[in-house]
Amino acid sequence: MLQQIYPSVAHTYAYELNKDMQFAAAHYIPFDEAGMCQNVHGHTYFVNITIAGNALNPLGFLVNFQDIKQLVHKQYDHTLLNEHPHFKNQPPSTEVVAKTIFEIIESHLTTLENQPKILQVFVRETPTSYVLYRGERHV
16 A cells, blocks of 8 residues: 555544555546547556544544545455446546545445544545545635
């Protein structure tokens, strides 16, 4: 696993959990303006998910690490991202992948009694390119 220091989010929650994972997947961006990226190609995506909260569940967890991994890794590893329903209306650019992972995790967290919150999703597509998604902000 890539050792990485991720940009942090200022918050006042008592607990912060970070889950790192990676998955191998292919994608393409079906537009001429995408250049070489319009061809099917693959990446080993490195993902970091940051979750925070004030209360633990009865097991003493903020969130079970395995649940987070199942929601992302199991779904996307060794697949063509363009074939997933999440990317039916928008091609799986790194930005869209980060937002989609955020929304998947956020949806799961709303089902938990201790109500943790997702703060950010970091997706590294290549050694030199990454996206950080923190949800929509309203000014």
